Amino acid sequence: MQVGVIMGGISAEKEVSVNTGKQIIENLNKDKYEIVPILINNKYDFIDSVKSIQFVFIALHGKFGEDGRIQAILESLGVPYSGCGVLASALCMDKNLSKKLFASEGIKTPKWIIVKDENKIDYSIIDNIGYPIIVKPNSGGSSIGTIIAYSREEVKDGVCEALKYDNEIVIEEYIKGEEITCPILNGEVLPVISINPKSEFFNYSSKYDNGGAEEKIIELPIAIREKVEQISLKCWNTFKLKVYARIDMIIKDEEVYVLEINTLPGMTENSLFPKSANAYGLNFSQLLDKIIQYSLIE
Template sequence: MQIGVVMGGISTEKEVSYLTGKYIIESLDKDKYEILPIPINTKYELIDRVKCLEFAFIALHGSFGEDGQIQAILESIGVPYSGCGVLSSALCMDKDTSKKVFVAENIKTPRWIMVRREEEINYAKIEDMGYPVMVKPNNGGSSIGITLVNHKEELDKAVKEALKYDEEVMIEEYIKGEEITCCMLNGEVLPILSIKTKEEFFNYSSKYDDNGAEENAIELPEPLQKNVEEICKRCWESFKLRVYGRIDMIIKDGEVYVLEINTLPGMTKNSLFPKSAKAFGLSFSELLDKIIESSLNTSKY
């Protein structure tokens, strides 16, 4: 089977995408697949480069990767691709919309407000949430453009920084607790990973540098483990996820808060999903096989 690994793209996460693509290419079984690296720098070069593929493995992150755009293009030209579909990708990429779905489904999530410019900051609402708060671009990942704000005086600068990366900025209640991530494959929860970092939060260097964070598979106490797994499955169903995804959470005082859902989680050598799969007993090559097989089985194109 001929597989094109689409990487690069146009987002601020381009560098991470190339790392993901490189690791996927190195790990795919050369006896099973004819592998074609497909680096892209614009939206417009995509169709000509992928239209003859048997399968596109999407190694993009951020805009025109996780937001449903590339998925829609691939569906329109009949090329099967890895991971979630258009709707799921778009919903999960938009943090504000994701949170509205969480609330509608009675899934706990930190409180938040949205702003489009500095003048819209509602300081009274933020005081009600209490400092510190997280300031982040609404559409984005890899912790790019995110700031932990401890005092009111730092807020304007943090919002201005986040607006460099997106037209909308989320100001979110900071929940200090145990950070975990739950990787899901075909609707099943893989081993939960605990994340411990020396930084104030799980930032870019924590995610991608060697020894940037301590990430270990854990078994939570029985009632909490069951609750986390149930929340994961509710997220899977509510967002109509398919094939694979990663759900980031914080646990505080026994309460579980969902932060966000990643429909194209990082697949670098330091990424969380390969670590969770390994704890489950899957090598990275075997994980890629399962993603390809499941994507083909669920594809309508």
């Protein structure tokens, strides 16, 4: 089967995407697949390249990758692709909408407000939530444009910086606790990974610099593990996720808070999802094979 690997893109996460794409290409089973690298530099330069492809493995991150738009284009062309569909991708990319859905389903998530203008920030709400506080783009990933603010002045500076990447900014309660991530493959929760960043939070350098964070498979206490698995599957069903996704959480005082859902998690050999799959018993090549298999069934 011919598999096109789409990478690059137009978001601030292009470099991360290219690395993901290269490692997917390197680890796909060459005996099973004819692999076609497809590098995107603008929104539509890939269309002719995929029209005759039997399957597309999406190795994009950020806007025009995780937000449902490229999924919609591939569906209109009748080309099968990896991972979640248009609706799930769009919902999970929008942190504000995601958090509203979490709240409506009784899933705990840090308190937040949305800001669109650095001169129209309601500091009284922020002061009530308390400092420090997280400032980040509403639709984005890899913690690009994300800071921890300790004062009104830093909030405003953070909003100004985040507005370079998005026109809506999330100002969110900072919860100090144990950060974990829960990969799900075809509706099954894989081994949980604990994340202990060297910095104050899991920022860009923590995610991609060597030694930026300690990431390890953990066995949670039974009660917490059951709660984490229950919440993960509730997210899976509520957002109509399919094939694979990764849910980021914080545990504090035995309460579980969902931060966000990643519908196109990093897929290098050192990324969180492949680490979890390896602990489950799937090496990287087998994981990629499963993703293709489950995507074609969907």
